[in-house]
Amino acid sequence: MFSNSLTDYEFTKAFKHGKFCSVYKANCTVNNRVLVVKKYSLEVDDDAELKRLFAEIQCCRQFNHPNINKILNSFIVDSDVYVLHPYMCFGTCELLLKTTFCNGFPETLIALIFKDVLAALLYIHSNDFVHGSVRALHILLDGNKAVLSNFHESRSFIKHGKKKPVLHGISHEKHLNWAAPEVLDQNIHGYTEKSDIYSVGITACELANGIQPYFETQPTLMYTEKIRGNVPSLLDRSTYTMLLDDQGKIPFENATSRRTYDIYSQRVLSDDFHQFVEICLNRNAENRWSAKKLMTHAFFKQCRHASITDYIKKCRSELDTNSIMDDNDDDVGIIASLDDHAQECREDIEWSF
Known part of the structure; x- marks a missing residue:
């Protein structure tokens, strides 16, 4: 109590x-x-x-x-x-992207996170709710699990004791980059819980690439691209060549962008991960898998013998920049290190528990 x-x-x-x-x-x-x-x-x-x-x-x-x-x-x-x-000792996934995994989370850690997020969405959807704002900022981690937070935009299908077939209304403008096209349409057809699945796909790209989706893109252009079915993709060796112009050069002028995309060009993400994201980002909501079905996807095979705790301990050299851990107190060291990050970033990061 x-x-x-x-x-x-x-x-x-x-x-x-x-x-x-x-x-x-x-x-x-x-x-x-x-x-x-x-x-x-x-x-x-x-x-x-x-x-x-x-x-x-x-x-x-x-x-x-x-x-x-x-x-x-x-x-x-x-x-x-x-x-x-x-x-939640590790804070939000967005915080970790800004302080630790600046070029994106490792694939296995992403799979572990989404295994938990989809379990939460399955529960929410089975109770006739839509979360409405799945994104890295609203996923929290501790040593044992990931949890979904922030239900400001959640909506229920139940109204006056009856279940509605679809929902209407749009998310807060801060979350529009993660919203499904049918949510942005704002028409009589409405949207269903499959809108959350679309947001899972966008968030998967966010976690893997370390880049906020549609960053610095005008809302009108973002909406147009989604309606046309153009969406963010996972950045690795297989997609890197698509970013080159006709002369085989990177269409980015600043040195930071060139360095970042050089990193992406050297890594390989699994075919299962690419397929998982493609399923989530299908323009047609009816063709997206449900949360229950997505949990059976081959992408999650890599979770069988791993846990968030074990995997973050593998990355402890990145997390523990101040060498404050001791062999018998790993979690305390990680928490203290991340608290230091939180102290440094608290003016810039919107903590959303």
């Missing part, structure tokens, strides 16, 4: 300060649990944000799944709402 008294929580680190929302790491002195506390101000004159907050709390209270970020407790003190979540 968690207390509703603010005095029972010791705030140890600030991840984010915002006008509406601030995020902290805290210790609960009642049960000695490490938590993430999100503090929302009720004094901010933004009814839309408040409605989204209360809708998310209501939605998450209905879910109970190991791969969905739990709300452990919520309470109001003065003019602030405090929402408690479990502490």
Whole structure:
């Protein structure tokens, strides 16, 4: 059980300060649990944000799944709402892309992450909900699992006791680059839970390439490309040649881009991974596999004898840049190292638990 008294929580680190929302790491002195506390101000004159907050709390209270970020407790003190979540020691996948895996996650780690994400989506879809904003920012990792967070954009098929065949409405503008074309269409045909599968494909490219999808692309062009069926692809040796111009040169002028694409040209991602992404990004929603079927894809064979904990330990030389680990305390070292990254990046990264 968690207390509703603010005095029972010791705030140890600030991840984010915002006008509406601030995020902290805290210790609960009642049960000695490490938590993430999100503090929302009720004094901010933004009814839309408040409605989204209360809708998310209501939605998450209905879910109970190991791969969905739990709300452990919520309470109001003065003019602030405090929402408690479990502490995920590695933070968001977006944070790791910016601090550790700058050229993309290793394929096996991506498979381990999406095995958990799809388990969460299967549960959500079976309960007649759509998540609505699957992206690296909303996937959290600790030593044992990945969890899906942020249900601000989630919608239910159930309305007035009846199930609707499709949903309508568009995601927040911050998440449009990950949205399926049928969501962007905003027509009478609406969209279904397959829109989340499309977002999985976009996020897979984001994690593998280390590049935010449609980065610096105008929204109109992004929408046009999606409608035409042109989508991001996994960048490796097999797709690198497609990026060359007629003279066999890279169509990028700055040195950073040339260096980055030279890295991509040397790596090989499996055919199963390429096929997995192609299935997710099919323009026709009916041809995309369900979360349940995707979990049987050959892409996940590499997960059979691996875990997120084991795989991150293999990468500990990258994670532990300060050599603070000791042989008997691997996880503590990784957590401390990542906390250092979080401290350095907290002004730039939007922590979204």
